[in-house]
Amino acid sequence: MAKTSDRRTFTVTTPIYYVNDVPHIGHAYTTVIADALARFHKLAGRDVFFLTGTDEHGQKIERAAAEKGLSPKALADSVVGRAQGLWRALDISYDFFVRTTMDIHKTGVQKLFRRLVDRGEIYKGEYKGWYCVSDENFLADDVALEADGSKICPDCGKRASALSEETYFFRLSAYRDRLLEHYEAHPEFVRPQSRLNEVASFVRGGLKDLSITRTTVKWGIPVPGDPKHTIYVWFDALHNYVTAAGFDWDMGRFEKHWPADVQLVGKDILRFHAVYWPAFLMAAGLPLPRTVFSHGWWLKDDTKMSKSKGNVLDPHVLLKAFGPDPIRYFLLREIPIGQDGNFSHEGFLHRVNSDLANDFGNLVQRTLTMIGNFFGGEIPEPAPETAGDAKVRTGFDELKGRAFDLYGACALNKALEEIWAYIGLVNKYLADNQPWIMAKDPEKRPRLARVLLQAAAAIRGASYLAFPVMPRSAERIWGFLGEARKPAEVPWEALDFRGFGPGRKIGLPQALFPRVALKDFLAEDAAAPAPGPESTTKGVMSMDQISYDEFRKMDLRAARIIEAERVPGATKILKLKIDLGAEQRQMVAGIAETYAPEDLVGKSLIVIVNLKPAVIRGIESQAMLLAAVTPDNKALIPFFDRDVAPGAVVK
Ligand code: ME8
Secondary structure (H helix, E strand, O other): OOOOOOOOEEEEEEEEEEOOOOOOHHHHHHHHHHHHHHHHHHHOOOEEEEEEEEEOOOHHHHHHHHHOOOOHHHHHHHHHHHHHHHHHHOOOOOOEEEEOOOHHHHHHHHHHHHHHHHOOOEEEEEEEEEEEOOOOEEOOOOOOOOOOOOOEOOOOOOEOEEEEEEEEEEOHHHHHHHHHHHHHHOOOOEEOHHHHHHHHHHHHOOOOOEEOEEOOOOOOOEOOOOOOOEEOHHHHHHOHHHHOOOOOOOHHHHHHHOOOOEEEEEHHHHHHHHHHHHHHHHHHOOOOOOEEEEEOOEEEOOEEOOHHHOOOOOHHHHHHHHOHHHHHHHHHHHOOOOOOEEOOHHHHHHHHHHHHHHHHHHHHHHHHHHHHHHHOOOOOOOOOOOHHHHHHHHHHHHHHHHHHHHHHOOOHHHHHHHHHHHHHHHHHHHHHHOHHHHOOOHHHHHHHHHHHHHHHHHHHHHHHHHOOOOHHHHHHHHHHOOOOOOHHHOOHHHOOHHHOOOOOOOOOOOOOOOOOOHHHHHOOHHHOOOOOHHHOOOOHHHOOOOOHHHHHOOOEEEEEEEEEEEOOOOOOOEEEEEEOOOOEEEEEEOOOOOOOHHHHOOOEEEEEOOOOOEEEOOEEEOOEEOOEEOOOOOEEOOOOOOOOOOOOEEO
16 A cells, blocks of 8 residues: 555545444444544544445335335434444544435436446446345346246345346446556555455456446436436445545545545455446546455354344444443454454453453553552652663654554554553563562652653553554543543654653543453343342351451442333343442442332432442443342342432441
């Protein structure tokens, strides 16, 4: 790919997703890649245009709407809202959300269609052949007939429909040589390289003219001047990239944002983007995108996750338990863009527990806690750097350079791999220096200050470098470190390890990445009262005595219940929202067998707020309530008998 560092603008696109259903993890993948690239290029000082949206026309949507008893537009409207909600929850920072039902798009497509007619690129004829509605694709002639005389789509395995209708053809066949020349002259046009080879060999085999209108489909953009024809949904959809960029309603904007630097597509739709799309653009006299980057599929049990196979993972379940960053991290860290990956709960939990909770989360937690305990949250003037300390700094400076190149080359998994190798180095630095031992010797305070300063500066730097992938966590960590600015406000160039000095007020970290066990993630029993001798009236004296200091470690508070609801599919647990005065939290409690949600709202009770968060049925529980356990294992909550300020300390 052309070196990105000398360019002032950066445009990245995702495919526009069909609105027959809400997006799943596979769609989230493309969108998260695009978001990380967009955020990186913003940090690098470029004027970024990040485009995503929805593909709302065509027979597939027409059918899906009819099955649901809705108009296609009503279906689109309902799915668009939910898709945008998902992108918000995943912290997707798109600049423009295009819908193919927008007027700017429809007008642009009609203009381009007319332009191609005027240039003799389109002619009227008769199409006879087979069509796959699920893929919105014409089958190649060499697909064999089945025994019953029908044809099966080789890509998705669904039965195709026979078509015979008047159509407008685009002279795709005339573009064979020009496309091959373009691939030859711009080897970065399709990435990875192996995909370019596939595309080139397909084109070398010869191209047939492409039917680009349908008379039997009504839901779409009418052909200008011949409205009994509807423009083929792929001709319509591909042009979103230029209409959304400004063609032809704001040509200044268009010239700034087009051509795209990176167009991300799944490998299933590469041919549309690497053959038809450049041919349409050449025909219209518009510039071609620099790179069409084809990524792999997320598989479940070795089969592509797809809506039609019904094996999709619902991002909302993962989001509820983990928030966006672990999902973003996993998707981008696990595989290089281009390869397939298997998505399993086990694999996901293993990676986020080990890389995020253990390696990074613990580093932040330990370092900040020590700064709090040993220095009251403010690192004093440190001892000068030793050679060992300097390595943490120079290691960062080198990492910063490499991460820049890797992000610029879309090698997101490699960038993360390097950042995590550095986190490993910082962990080792702490283990080697043992600041917790230094803290016992008052003479070593300047050394202690140095070690904790290096670690904190490294954490700040590593969070910044991970920001494109984990924006929310990076922002939170910067907040704990007393940074007034957000990572997004600091240009890449300006970020300096030495910009973090002594004298800042450093806060205590809040739980960053909860460590979740698979059984807790999948089970609801975790919230139910534990059976056993300690949960009944017997055996009161049977447990070990604890000191007052041990008791004091529990942060018990009065909390007021502000919302209570059932959890779909769960019989024992309720989800609660509680007010703690300074903040509100959600929690899950195994009290559904003793209390109805409506009996709880407004009541005040005692909760422990510094217990490690647990994930129950995919929901993060950020506090635990105190309740008596009856002999038949039901929970009885002691409520306060008069008004108490939410957040009041209980001791
Ligand atoms: O094809 N793994 O829309 P679509 C990885 N509207 N990525 C996946 C995936 C999986 N299991 N499943 C889907 C369309 N995707 C057209 C595009 S563009 C002008 C028109 C991703 O809703 C992948 O990016 O079927 C794929 O290309 C896209 O979702 C297809 O989404």
